[in-house]
Amino acid sequence: MPSHPTPAPATWSIPDAEAMHEFGRALAGRLRAGDLVVLTGPLGAGKTTLTRGLGEGLGVRGAVTSPTFVLARTHPSTAWGPPLVHVDAYRLASAVELDDLDIDFARSIVVVEWGRGMLDGITDSWLDIEIERPLGASRAAPSPAEAPIDSDLDLDEPRTVTITAVGPRWAGDVAWAREAGPTA
Template sequence: MHDFGAALAGRLRAGDLVVLTGPLGAGKTTFTRGLGVGLRVRGSVTSPTFVLARTHPSTVGGPPLVHVDAYRLASAVELDDLDIDFPNSIVVVEWGRGMLDGITESWLDIEIERPLGASQAAPSGLDDDGLDLDEPRTVTITPHGPRWAGAAGFEPAAAGEARDARLSE
Protein backbone atom coordinates (compact mmCIF):
# COMPACT_ATOMS: atom_id res chain seq x y z
CA MET A 1 0.00 0.00 0.00
CA HIS A 2 2.92 2.31 0.74
CA ASP A 3 4.38 1.81 -2.76
CA PHE A 4 0.96 2.31 -4.34
CA GLY A 5 0.54 5.63 -2.51
CA ALA A 6 4.02 6.78 -3.56
CA ALA A 7 3.27 5.89 -7.19
CA LEU A 8 -0.10 7.66 -7.20
CA ALA A 9 1.51 10.84 -5.87
CA GLY A 10 2.86 11.62 -9.34
CA ARG A 11 -0.68 11.72 -10.74
CA LEU A 12 -2.11 14.15 -8.17
CA ARG A 13 -2.17 17.95 -8.12
CA ALA A 14 -3.57 20.74 -5.97
CA GLY A 15 -7.34 20.44 -5.68
CA ASP A 16 -7.38 16.63 -5.86
CA LEU A 17 -9.38 14.68 -3.31
CA VAL A 18 -8.85 11.00 -2.52
CA VAL A 19 -11.43 9.17 -0.41
CA LEU A 20 -10.19 5.96 1.25
CA THR A 21 -12.55 3.21 2.31
CA GLY A 22 -11.68 -0.07 3.94
CA PRO A 23 -11.82 -1.92 7.24
CA LEU A 24 -9.47 -1.29 10.14
CA GLY A 25 -6.04 -2.54 9.16
CA ALA A 26 -6.69 -2.43 5.41
CA GLY A 27 -3.79 -0.05 4.79
CA LYS A 28 -5.43 3.38 4.49
CA THR A 29 -2.82 5.15 6.61
CA THR A 30 0.00 3.13 5.06
CA PHE A 31 -1.22 4.26 1.62
CA THR A 32 -1.30 7.88 2.82
CA ARG A 33 2.19 7.54 4.32
CA GLY A 34 3.44 6.41 0.89
CA LEU A 35 1.59 9.29 -0.76
CA GLY A 36 3.38 11.67 1.60
CA VAL A 37 6.74 10.19 0.60
CA GLY A 38 5.85 10.54 -3.09
CA LEU A 39 4.73 14.14 -2.60
CA ARG A 40 7.83 14.87 -0.48
CA VAL A 41 5.96 16.42 2.41
CA ARG A 42 7.31 17.39 5.82
CA GLY A 43 6.42 15.49 8.94
CA SER A 44 5.57 11.92 9.77
CA VAL A 45 2.27 10.86 8.21
CA THR A 46 0.32 9.12 10.96
CA SER A 47 -3.37 8.54 11.53
CA PRO A 48 -5.13 11.79 12.46
CA THR A 49 -7.78 9.88 14.43
CA PHE A 50 -7.78 12.17 17.46
CA VAL A 51 -6.99 15.50 15.74
CA LEU A 52 -9.28 14.82 12.73
CA ALA A 53 -6.94 16.48 10.21
CA ARG A 54 -3.21 17.07 9.76
CA THR A 55 -1.56 19.28 7.16
CA HIS A 56 1.86 18.27 5.83
CA PRO A 57 3.59 21.08 3.88
CA SER A 58 5.60 20.22 0.78
CA THR A 59 9.38 20.32 1.04
CA VAL A 60 9.69 20.97 -2.72
CA GLY A 61 7.19 23.78 -3.33
CA GLY A 62 4.24 21.54 -4.20
CA PRO A 63 0.80 21.54 -2.63
CA PRO A 64 0.44 20.43 0.98
CA LEU A 65 -1.03 17.05 1.85
CA VAL A 66 -4.05 17.25 4.15
CA HIS A 67 -4.81 13.92 5.84
CA VAL A 68 -8.30 13.67 7.35
CA ASP A 69 -9.85 10.93 9.46
CA ALA A 70 -13.63 11.31 9.11
CA TYR A 71 -14.49 8.33 11.31
CA ARG A 72 -15.93 10.57 14.05
CA LEU A 73 -17.65 12.98 11.66
CA ALA A 74 -21.38 12.63 11.01
CA SER A 75 -21.85 14.61 7.79
CA ALA A 76 -20.40 16.68 4.96
CA VAL A 77 -21.22 19.77 7.03
CA GLU A 78 -18.84 18.61 9.77
CA LEU A 79 -16.17 17.87 7.17
CA ASP A 80 -16.68 21.36 5.71
CA ASP A 81 -16.40 22.85 9.23
CA LEU A 82 -12.76 21.67 9.36
CA ASP A 83 -12.06 24.59 6.98
CA ILE A 84 -9.73 22.58 4.74
CA ASP A 85 -8.16 24.41 1.80
CA PHE A 86 -9.40 21.91 -0.81
CA PRO A 87 -8.49 23.98 -3.92
CA ASN A 88 -4.83 24.43 -2.94
CA SER A 89 -4.12 21.07 -1.28
CA ILE A 90 -4.12 17.37 -2.03
CA VAL A 91 -6.65 16.00 0.45
CA VAL A 92 -6.95 12.38 1.59
CA VAL A 93 -10.04 11.51 3.64
CA GLU A 94 -10.15 8.18 5.43
CA TRP A 95 -13.70 6.98 6.19
CA GLY A 96 -15.08 9.76 3.96
CA ARG A 97 -17.44 7.88 1.68
CA GLY A 98 -20.83 9.65 1.60
CA MET A 99 -19.47 12.93 3.02
CA LEU A 100 -18.67 14.75 -0.20
CA ASP A 101 -21.99 16.49 -0.92
CA GLY A 102 -21.05 19.97 -2.09
CA ILE A 103 -17.35 19.58 -1.18
CA THR A 104 -16.02 19.00 -4.71
CA GLU A 105 -17.18 17.76 -8.09
CA SER A 106 -14.23 15.41 -8.73
CA TRP A 107 -12.49 12.84 -6.57
CA LEU A 108 -10.89 9.40 -6.55
CA ASP A 109 -12.68 6.80 -4.46
CA ILE A 110 -10.21 4.11 -3.42
CA GLU A 111 -11.56 1.03 -1.68
CA ILE A 112 -9.05 -1.30 -0.06
CA GLU A 113 -10.00 -4.85 0.76
CA ARG A 114 -7.93 -7.21 2.81
CA PRO A 115 -8.67 -10.94 2.95
CA LEU A 116 -10.12 -11.99 6.29
CA GLY A 117 -8.22 -14.67 8.15
CA ALA A 118 -5.04 -14.24 6.12
CA SER A 119 -1.90 -15.63 7.67
CA GLN A 120 0.20 -13.44 9.92
CA ALA A 121 3.74 -12.62 8.90
CA ALA A 122 6.74 -13.03 11.13
CA PRO A 123 7.31 -9.99 13.40
CA SER A 124 9.90 -8.60 10.95
CA GLY A 125 7.18 -8.51 8.27
CA LEU A 126 4.88 -6.23 10.27
CA ASP A 127 4.58 -2.47 9.93
CA ASP A 128 4.31 0.05 12.82
CA ASP A 129 0.61 -0.75 13.23
CA GLY A 130 1.23 -4.52 13.44
CA LEU A 131 -0.11 -5.13 9.93
CA ASP A 132 1.26 -7.80 7.62
CA LEU A 133 3.24 -5.96 4.94
CA ASP A 134 3.14 -8.88 2.53
CA GLU A 135 -0.57 -9.61 2.79
CA PRO A 136 -2.28 -9.02 -0.59
CA ARG A 137 -4.88 -6.28 -0.92
CA THR A 138 -7.50 -5.71 -3.57
CA VAL A 139 -7.76 -2.04 -4.50
CA THR A 140 -10.71 -0.68 -6.44
CA ILE A 141 -10.30 2.83 -7.84
CA THR A 142 -13.43 4.66 -8.96
CA PRO A 143 -12.82 8.14 -10.43
CA HIS A 144 -15.62 10.70 -10.23
CA GLY A 145 -16.10 14.00 -12.05
CA PRO A 146 -14.53 16.02 -14.82
CA ARG A 147 -11.00 16.14 -13.33
CA TRP A 148 -10.54 12.49 -14.24
CA ALA A 149 -12.31 12.54 -17.61
CA GLY A 150 -9.78 11.56 -20.27
CA ALA A 151 -6.99 10.88 -17.76
CA ALA A 152 -5.26 7.67 -18.87
CA GLY A 153 -6.16 4.86 -16.51
CA PHE A 154 -8.70 7.01 -14.64
CA GLU A 155 -11.71 7.15 -16.92
CA PRO A 156 -14.80 8.08 -14.85
CA ALA A 157 -16.86 4.99 -14.13
CA ALA A 158 -20.44 4.69 -15.19
CA ALA A 159 -22.96 4.40 -12.36
CA GLY A 160 -22.26 1.21 -10.44
CA GLU A 161 -19.06 0.43 -12.35
CA ALA A 162 -15.64 0.24 -10.72
CA ARG A 163 -12.11 -0.37 -11.91
CA ASP A 164 -9.96 -2.99 -10.17
CA ALA A 165 -6.23 -2.97 -9.57
CA ARG A 166 -4.85 -6.07 -7.89
CA LEU A 167 -1.80 -5.55 -5.72
CA SER A 168 0.36 -8.17 -4.09
CA GLU A 169 2.84 -5.79 -2.47
Protein backbone atom coordinates (compact mmCIF):
# COMPACT_ATOMS: atom_id res chain seq x y z
CA MET A 1 0.00 0.00 0.00
CA PRO A 2 1.49 3.40 -0.93
CA SER A 3 2.36 5.78 1.84
CA HIS A 4 0.32 8.96 2.06
CA PRO A 5 1.44 12.05 3.88
CA THR A 6 -0.50 12.94 6.99
CA PRO A 7 -1.37 16.62 6.93
CA ALA A 8 -0.76 18.72 10.01
CA PRO A 9 -3.70 18.62 12.41
CA ALA A 10 -6.13 21.54 12.51
CA THR A 11 -6.82 22.87 16.02
CA TRP A 12 -9.12 25.57 17.34
CA SER A 13 -11.41 26.48 20.20
CA ILE A 14 -15.16 25.90 19.95
CA PRO A 15 -16.91 28.20 22.43
CA ASP A 16 -20.06 26.26 23.33
CA ALA A 17 -22.42 23.36 22.58
CA GLU A 18 -24.26 25.29 19.86
CA ALA A 19 -20.99 25.93 18.01
CA MET A 20 -20.05 22.23 18.38
CA HIS A 21 -23.41 21.30 16.81
CA GLU A 22 -22.83 23.79 13.97
CA PHE A 23 -19.34 22.39 13.42
CA GLY A 24 -20.93 18.95 12.96
CA ARG A 25 -23.37 20.41 10.41
CA ALA A 26 -20.46 21.98 8.49
CA LEU A 27 -18.43 18.75 8.61
CA ALA A 28 -21.39 16.80 7.18
CA GLY A 29 -20.92 18.66 3.89
CA ARG A 30 -17.43 17.14 3.54
CA LEU A 31 -18.41 13.53 4.20
CA ARG A 32 -19.49 10.80 1.80
CA ALA A 33 -20.25 7.09 1.93
CA GLY A 34 -17.23 5.18 3.17
CA ASP A 35 -16.00 7.94 5.49
CA LEU A 36 -15.11 7.18 9.08
CA VAL A 37 -14.91 9.75 11.86
CA VAL A 38 -13.35 8.75 15.18
CA LEU A 39 -14.26 10.93 18.16
CA THR A 40 -12.05 10.98 21.23
CA GLY A 41 -12.57 12.96 24.40
CA PRO A 42 -13.78 12.62 27.97
CA LEU A 43 -17.39 12.19 28.91
CA GLY A 44 -19.21 15.44 28.26
CA ALA A 45 -16.66 16.73 25.77
CA GLY A 46 -19.28 17.11 23.04
CA LYS A 47 -18.88 13.94 20.96
CA THR A 48 -22.62 13.26 20.75
CA THR A 49 -23.38 16.96 20.22
CA LEU A 50 -21.01 16.99 17.25
CA THR A 51 -22.65 13.81 15.94
CA ARG A 52 -26.12 15.36 16.28
CA GLY A 53 -24.90 18.21 14.08
CA LEU A 54 -23.58 15.68 11.56
CA GLY A 55 -26.94 13.94 11.54
CA GLU A 56 -28.77 17.20 10.96
CA GLY A 57 -26.34 18.20 8.21
CA LEU A 58 -26.75 14.81 6.53
CA GLY A 59 -30.54 14.92 6.83
CA VAL A 60 -30.88 11.61 8.64
CA ARG A 61 -34.01 10.20 10.24
CA GLY A 62 -34.35 9.76 13.97
CA ALA A 63 -32.93 11.53 16.98
CA VAL A 64 -29.17 11.16 17.23
CA THR A 65 -28.52 10.06 20.80
CA SER A 66 -25.63 8.30 22.44
CA PRO A 67 -25.61 4.57 21.57
CA THR A 68 -23.87 3.73 24.86
CA PHE A 69 -25.96 0.67 25.70
CA VAL A 70 -26.90 -0.52 22.20
CA LEU A 71 -23.35 0.03 20.85
CA ALA A 72 -24.50 1.22 17.40
CA ARG A 73 -27.45 3.00 15.81
CA THR A 74 -28.12 3.42 12.11
CA HIS A 75 -29.89 6.57 10.98
CA PRO A 76 -31.17 6.29 7.39
CA SER A 77 -30.96 9.35 5.17
CA THR A 78 -34.11 11.26 4.34
CA ALA A 79 -32.35 12.83 1.35
CA TRP A 80 -31.19 9.72 -0.57
CA GLY A 81 -27.70 9.97 0.92
CA PRO A 82 -25.76 7.38 2.88
CA PRO A 83 -26.95 6.41 6.34
CA LEU A 84 -25.17 7.65 9.44
CA VAL A 85 -23.98 4.85 11.71
CA HIS A 86 -23.23 6.09 15.23
CA VAL A 87 -21.11 3.73 17.34
CA ASP A 88 -20.09 3.92 21.00
CA ALA A 89 -17.01 1.73 21.35
CA TYR A 90 -16.44 2.38 25.06
CA ARG A 91 -17.42 -1.19 25.99
CA LEU A 92 -15.60 -2.81 23.07
CA ALA A 93 -12.20 -4.37 23.69
CA SER A 94 -10.75 -4.52 20.17
CA ALA A 95 -11.09 -3.89 16.45
CA VAL A 96 -12.42 -7.46 16.15
CA GLU A 97 -15.42 -6.57 18.35
CA LEU A 98 -15.99 -3.41 16.28
CA ASP A 99 -15.87 -5.53 13.12
CA ASP A 100 -18.33 -8.01 14.71
CA LEU A 101 -20.98 -5.25 14.71
CA ASP A 102 -21.23 -5.94 10.95
CA ILE A 103 -21.32 -2.28 9.97
CA ASP A 104 -21.44 -1.48 6.25
CA PHE A 105 -18.48 0.90 6.32
CA ALA A 106 -18.35 1.18 2.51
CA ARG A 107 -21.92 2.45 2.11
CA SER A 108 -22.30 4.47 5.32
CA ILE A 109 -20.81 7.44 7.09
CA VAL A 110 -19.62 5.97 10.37
CA VAL A 111 -18.91 7.91 13.56
CA VAL A 112 -17.18 5.97 16.34
CA GLU A 113 -17.02 7.49 19.80
CA TRP A 114 -14.20 6.08 21.95
CA GLY A 115 -12.78 4.33 18.86
CA ARG A 116 -9.16 5.42 18.83
CA GLY A 117 -6.92 2.37 18.48
CA MET A 118 -9.70 0.12 17.14
CA LEU A 119 -9.30 0.72 13.42
CA ASP A 120 -6.72 -1.91 12.50
CA GLY A 121 -7.97 -3.55 9.32
CA ILE A 122 -11.28 -1.64 9.30
CA THR A 123 -10.28 1.09 6.83
CA ASP A 124 -7.21 2.92 5.59
CA SER A 125 -8.59 6.48 5.96
CA TRP A 126 -10.43 8.35 8.71
CA LEU A 127 -10.74 11.65 10.48
CA ASP A 128 -9.54 11.57 14.05
CA ILE A 129 -11.27 14.31 16.04
CA GLU A 130 -10.11 14.89 19.59
CA ILE A 131 -12.22 17.11 21.81
CA GLU A 132 -10.69 18.43 25.01
CA ARG A 133 -12.71 20.14 27.69
CA PRO A 134 -11.45 22.25 30.59
CA LEU A 135 -9.64 20.17 33.18
CA GLY A 136 -12.03 20.98 36.01
CA ALA A 137 -15.09 19.96 33.98
CA SER A 138 -13.67 16.59 32.92
CA ARG A 139 -12.72 15.79 36.51
CA ALA A 140 -16.29 16.50 37.61
CA ALA A 141 -17.80 14.24 34.96
CA PRO A 142 -18.84 10.70 35.93
CA SER A 143 -17.49 7.68 34.09
CA PRO A 144 -19.57 6.50 31.09
CA ALA A 145 -20.94 3.65 33.20
CA GLU A 146 -22.18 6.11 35.86
CA ALA A 147 -23.57 8.74 33.47
CA PRO A 148 -27.26 9.01 32.71
CA ILE A 149 -28.23 7.66 29.30
CA ASP A 150 -27.43 10.24 26.60
CA SER A 151 -25.75 12.57 29.06
CA ASP A 152 -23.36 14.74 27.15
CA LEU A 153 -22.86 17.01 30.16
CA ASP A 154 -22.40 19.75 27.59
CA LEU A 155 -21.78 22.74 29.75
CA ASP A 156 -21.39 25.86 27.64
CA GLU A 157 -17.68 26.22 28.00
CA PRO A 158 -14.97 26.23 25.34
CA ARG A 159 -13.59 22.98 23.96
CA THR A 160 -10.35 22.52 22.05
CA VAL A 161 -10.93 20.47 18.92
CA THR A 162 -8.11 18.88 16.93
CA ILE A 163 -8.70 17.10 13.63
CA THR A 164 -6.05 14.76 12.27
CA ALA A 165 -6.68 13.41 8.77
CA VAL A 166 -5.36 9.88 8.24
CA GLY A 167 -4.93 7.94 4.99
CA PRO A 168 -5.38 8.48 1.26
CA ARG A 169 -8.95 9.84 1.42
CA TRP A 170 -7.70 12.75 3.51
CA ALA A 171 -4.12 12.91 2.16
CA GLY A 172 -4.65 16.46 1.00
CA ASP A 173 -4.77 19.45 3.23
CA VAL A 174 -7.14 19.91 6.18
CA ALA A 175 -7.45 23.65 5.55
CA TRP A 176 -11.20 23.03 5.11
CA ALA A 177 -11.30 21.99 8.77
CA ARG A 178 -9.73 25.28 9.82
CA GLU A 179 -12.33 27.09 7.71
CA ALA A 180 -15.24 25.03 9.09
CA GLY A 181 -14.44 25.79 12.70
CA PRO A 182 -14.59 29.06 14.55
CA THR A 183 -11.45 31.09 14.86
CA ALA A 184 -9.44 30.44 17.97
